[in-house]
Amino acid sequence: MNFSLVRIASLLLASLAAPLVHAQTKAAIPLSAPEPTSPPASTFHDSRYGVTFQSPVGWTLTRRDAEVSTFANDAHTAASNTRMRGVATISFNPHPTSTFSGALFYFSVTPRSNDHDCRLQASGQTPRTVTTQQIGSLTFNHGYDEHGKICVEARDEIYTTLRNNTCYRFDLVINTFCGGEVSGVREISKAELDAVRQRLESILSTVHFDTK
Structure with a gap:
């Protein structure tokens, strides 16, 4: 076979392979879901403990545990007498091609607490450094907590503050699953995790306490 025939054959093979390469490249690009229009945004208000926060569009708001969440499984460092008062749960998947499986914003209280115990709740299951952060x-x-059997399956950013001998706690939880050999699923990227965390932090930024 002379050079011209070899050249023609190589060009033909390249043209046949191009669509496959393009498809593989396109599939590797993370896809984001369109922003939802429901459920509508709503306001949470706990008259007993005087806490209000805003649940954005696309999130489900409830006051009952186990309807859309399992507080004890997500908030590992909560005290035994901590009671969940409300939870906002994302109702859509913003990163459908990733291992993302859910995000939850919990509000809970621990009565008869003190500064030391309230701060300790924010340290995570394995004691970690707790910082002081001003939000509004x-x-x-x-502080934060992470847990999972094979990979990190839950990430919990924990915020606590003491008011009137009650520890007010807010958990910003991101749940994922271990991708492994699951076809068509890729590990969630750091940028995507940060984007979900920003969604949760935007809810935290709306928290305010009733004035008495």
Whole structure:
């Protein structure tokens, strides 16, 4: 076979392979879901403990545990007498081609608490450094917790603050699953995790306490 025939054959093979390469490249690009229009945004208000926050469009708001969440499984460092008062749960998947499986914003309280115990709740299951963070006019203890059997399946950013001998706790939870050999699923990227965390932090930024 002379050079011209070899050249023609190589060009033909390249043209046949091009669509496959393009398809593989296109499939590797992370896809984001369109922003939802429902459920509508709603306001949570706990008259007993004087807490209000805003649940955005696309999130489900409830006051009952186990309807859309399992607080005890997600908030590992909560005290035994901690009670969940409300939870906002994302109702759509913003990163459908990734291992993302859910995001939850919990509000809970621990009565008869003190500064030390309230701060300790924010340290995570394995004691970690707790920082003080100012969000709006509120000062929080801030720490985090992670857990999972094979990979990190839950990430919990914990914010606590003591008011009137009650520890007010807010958990920003991101759940994922281990991709492994699951076809068509890729590990969620750091940028995507940060984007979900920003959604949760935007809810936290709306928290305010009733004035008495």
